[in-house]
Amino acid sequence: MAISAAMVKELREKTGAGMMDCKTALNETNGDMDAAIDWLRKKGISKADKKSGRTAAEGLIGVAADGPKAVVVEVNSETDFVARNEAFQSLVKDVAQVALSTDGSVEAISAATYPGSEKSVNDTIRDAVATIGENMNLRRAAMLSVGEGVVATYIHNQVADGLGKLGVLVAMESAGDKAALTQFGRQVAMHVAATNPQGLSADDIDPAIVEREKAIFSDQARQSGKPENIIEKMVEGRLRKFYEEVVLLKQAFVINPDLTVEKALAEAEKEIGAPAKITAFVRFALGEGVEREESDFAAEVAAAAGKR
Known part of the structure; x- marks a missing residue:
């Protein structure tokens, strides 16, 4: 598959990697954008772990x-x-x-x-x-x-x-x-706004995403040349870290980073006066997941000038 300059530019914007690295990644993955992002991550080149769609709306x-x-x-x-x-x-x-x-x-x-x-x-x-x-x-x-x-x-x-x-x-x-329940709930809502968790618990994370992360972690660990049993423990550790980053209850609470959201909830129960659960x-x-084609203003001006 021919790799166009537009594809290289798109991959660069999504990952922050250099132009040549992006071109190599696309060549190695036959133009598959998601696979190219994973390829860069495995090589430790990508500066971004996930796509960031441009707000269009x-x-x-x-x-x-x-x-x-x-x-x-x-x-x-x-x-x-x-x-x-x-x-x-x-x-x-x-x-x-x-x-x-x-x-x-x-x-x-x-x-x-x-x-x-x-x-x-x-x-x-x-x-x-x-x-x-x-x-x-x-x-x-x-x-x-x-x-x-x-x-x-x-x-x-x-x-x-x-x-x-x-x-x-x-x-x-x-x-x-x-009142106490609402107050703590609002703090959790502020936390969610700041951290954008992918799920409430580990069970809520898409299994396909978990398997994809495990595959990337495994490839990264194998590059260290360590034995398989050590690699397995390294992957388990990286997976725990992954859950701490994307699972709401396991994340460090932005209001008090010394506690996870789960532990902060347990502390809040003292004020609430009864067991509480985030369900x-x-x-x-606004506009997440919606993309619009960016206009190249310079190109538009050049095109307009050429029509005169």
């Missing part, structure tokens, strides 16, 4: 809570200018409130009646598109609930009450003091 994240239930929604717009518009902010806030009365799915929220009107949320957003003159859509939504306890919320970079660029929900089950979390960062 503007808009706002909205959260709304009602005791043992909370929702988070993402409503996108084309520009940040529109996201700063009070009418748009009011729209997102209303959509989040409507979501509380549904099952939390995009379909149910879109079909629900918008507050103060006879129109659906979907039709209201469509009307807003016509009024504002910019494309908008309810991209995704999630709901968490508990039988007894609270669902804590946190908005990072808040632009208005319940609105911002990053939103987190944390479900806390306990029969203890609701789930959701983290929405």
Whole structure:
């Protein structure tokens, strides 16, 4: 497969590795981007462990809570200018409130009646598109609930009450003091916003991801030339470290790095006055996973000049 300059550039942006190393990696893996990233990691060349998708969507994240239930929604717009518009902010806030009365799915929220009107949320957003003159859509939504306890919320970079660029929900089950439970839950939500864990416990991590990490760790360890039994222990140690980095309960708590989140929860139970459990979390960062093609301004100017 022919390796293009664009492929090399893409791999460099994703890994931080040098151009020649990226070209070699792509040649070695026949142009497979994921395999090339793994190849660079095995060689210790890659400066980044995972892809960082470029944010393509503007808009706002909205959260709304009602005791043992909370929702988070993402409503996108084309520009940040529109996201700063009070009418748009009011729209997102209303959509989040409507979501509380549904099952939390995009379909149910879109079909629900918008507050103060006879129109659906979907039709209201469509009307807003016509009024504002910019494309908008309810991209995704999630709901968490508990039988007894609270669902804590946190908005990072808040632009208005319940609105911002990053939103987190944390479900806390306990029969203890609701105020103390909410306070600790909010701290955990802030932690999730900062660390972006991949799962609540080790069991929540995709087995395919774990196997991929083990394979990379094994190849790295074998380069040391040590015996297989030593390599096995090295891999086990690296895997434990991996879980400490990506599993919420095993991560060092950002509020108190001397404790893991799991141990911080045990400490918090003294204030809560009863056993407590984190049952789930959701983290929405605006535009994550959505990519748009970057325009080369210099190339556009050159092309325009050439047309004269």
